[in-house]
Amino acid sequence: MSVEPAPTDSSRHESGLRARIMEMPASRIREVSDAAMGVPGVIALWFGEPDTPTPKFICDAAAEAMFSGDTFYTPNRGIPELRAALAKYNSKLYGADIAADRVTVTASGMSAMMLAKQLLVDEGDNIVCPTPQWPNVRGTIDVLGGVQKPVPLNFSENGWSLDLDQLFDAVDGRSRAIFVNSPGNPTGWMMPREQQKALLDFARERGLWVVADEVYARVVYDQPHAPSFLEHASPEDRLIIVNSFSKPWSMTGWRLGWLVTPPELGNRLEMLNEFNVAGATTFVQRGGVAALEQGDAFIAEQVARWGKNRDIIYNRLHANPKIRVARPEGAFYAFFSVEGLTDSLKFCKDLVREAKVGLAPGIAFGEQGEGWLRACFASSPERLNTALDRLESYIE
Numbered sequence: 001m002s003v004e005p006a007p008t009d010s011s012r013h014e015s016g017l018r019a020r021i022m023e024m025p026a027s028r029i030r031e032v033s034d035a036a037m038g039v040p041g042v043i044a045l046w047f048g049e050p051d052t053p054t055p056k057f058i059c060d061a062a063a064e065a066m067f068s069g070d071t072f073y074t075p076n077r078g079i080p081e082l083r084a085a086l087a088k089y090n091s092k093l094y095g096a097d098i099a100a101d102r103v104t105v106t107a108s109g110m111s112a113m114m115l116a117k118q119l120l121v122d123e124g125d126n127i128v129c130p131t132p133q134w135p136n137v138r139g140t141i142d143v144l145g146g147v148q149k150p151v152p153l154n155f156s157e158n159g160w161s162l163d164l165d166q167l168f169d170a171v172d173g174r175s176r177a178i179f180v181n182s183p184g185n186p187t188g189w190m191m192p193r194e195q196q197k198a199l200l201d202f203a204r205e206r207g208l209w210v211v212a213d214e215v216y217a218r219v220v221y222d223q224p225h226a227p228s229f230l231e232h233a234s235p236e237d238r239l240i241i242v243n244s245f246s247k248p249w250s251m252t253g254w255r256l257g258w259l260v261t262p263p264e265l266g267n268r269l270e271m272l273n274e275f276n277v278a279g280a281t282t283f284v285q286r287g288g289v290a291a292l293e294q295g296d297a298f299i300a301e302q303v304a305r306w307g308k309n310r311d312i313i314y315n316r317l318h319a320n321p322k323i324r325v326a327r328p329e330g331a332f333y334a335f336f337s338v339e340g341l342t343d344s345l346k347f348c349k350d351l352v353r354e355a356k357v358g359l360a361p362g363i364a365f366g367e368q369g370e371g372w373l374r375a376c377f378a379s380s381p382e383r384l385n386t387a388l389d390r391l392e393s394y395i396e
């Protein structure tokens with residue numbers, strides 16, 4: 001049998017593996033946490049996850065399913081009960097009719113995002129995206145040989161904002177989609193409804209796809225939920241919603257998420273999900289049903305706590321003359337700059353060793369993030385206040 005010779009072009013690493021993968025930089029946030037190895041008493045605010053374990057009623061539902069033998073493969077798009085519960089949840093939350101044939105269960109929001117990119121990105125294609133942005137948004141494009149086209153969000157003390165004309169101007173012949181994460185990680189920016197409508201109109205005119213990462217939709221402080229593209233879109237619109245159980249129901253370790261797409265994408269996603277994970281874990285999906293059906297009070301409690309933390313961190317950072325910060329509208333991050341800071345990675349490594357506070361360096365979120373720092377405030381008020389005491393004395 002003849003074997004195809006390995007490609008010898010420059011896209012190959014000397015190991016024979018894809019250069020694109022072998023040369024990808026390591027996570028900058030991870031670099032900071034590595035620098036803290038062996039340093040006792042660090043208050044780590046670098047990762048983005050809730051500070052409480054999953055509530056018992058969700059664990060019980062999953063355990064019960066596991067012990068009763070719910071341990072086999074599931075359909076690639078998820079168990080019918082979870083898809084129906086997701087359709088109901090999204091329909092009720094957004095006052096829209098979202099049918100179950102538009103819903104695909106995924107093994108995490110991360111996997112949902114990768115699936116969306118696999119549907120869209122060929123070598124050399126680009127995805128236009130407001131930045132600073134969560135690094136994995138770009139990572140999933142890079143893996144596929146595409147390019148992220150950044151459009152900087154504008155900072156003011158009154159909040160972050162997006163210039164839609166600038167976003168539209170960034171679209172070119174190789175743009176396949178506009179990716180919007182709102183509420184946004186790391187800035188806490190929230191896209192207003194009017195902008196969502198205008199973006200959908202633009203996408204319709206151009207035949208472009210919109211990928212909306214709404215994983216922080218329930219983590220908002222001044223209204224019940226963030227505006228969603230689902231409020232304005234019809235089922236046929238070229239819209240892909242990425243969402244996850246991780247943040248609202250404290251389920252980061254469960255790896256459960258979902259996509260809402262036009263119904264026609266169903267069989268493609270069924271196939272793609274097969275090649276990625278072949279369906280999310282069976283009993284985990286039963287936990288997901290419980291979360292959707294009984295989880296509203298838990299979310300309200302979490303958000304009330306985090307809302308108090310938001311006040312603590314925002315008020316203290318804002319009062320510091322060396323710091324610039326806007327009050328985050330959603331998610332659980334304070335994103336702030338410090339006077340004179342030009343190398344956020346070095347700053348974070350020094351800070352964690354010398355002051356025992358762990359922050360994420362702004363450069364992790366793209367070039368536009370340099371000079372900025374991210375702190376996750378899903379923590380206790382005591383830890384936050386101690387971390388802020390340490391940070392304030394460090395930058396004095």
Ligand SMILES: Cc1ncc(COP(=O)(O)O)c(C=O)c1O
Nearest residue numbers: 108109110134185215244246257
């Ligand atoms: C903006 C954004 N999207 C998606 C995710 C993925 O969440 P998960 O893979 O835990 O569902 C995260 C997690 O931090 C995130 O911040």
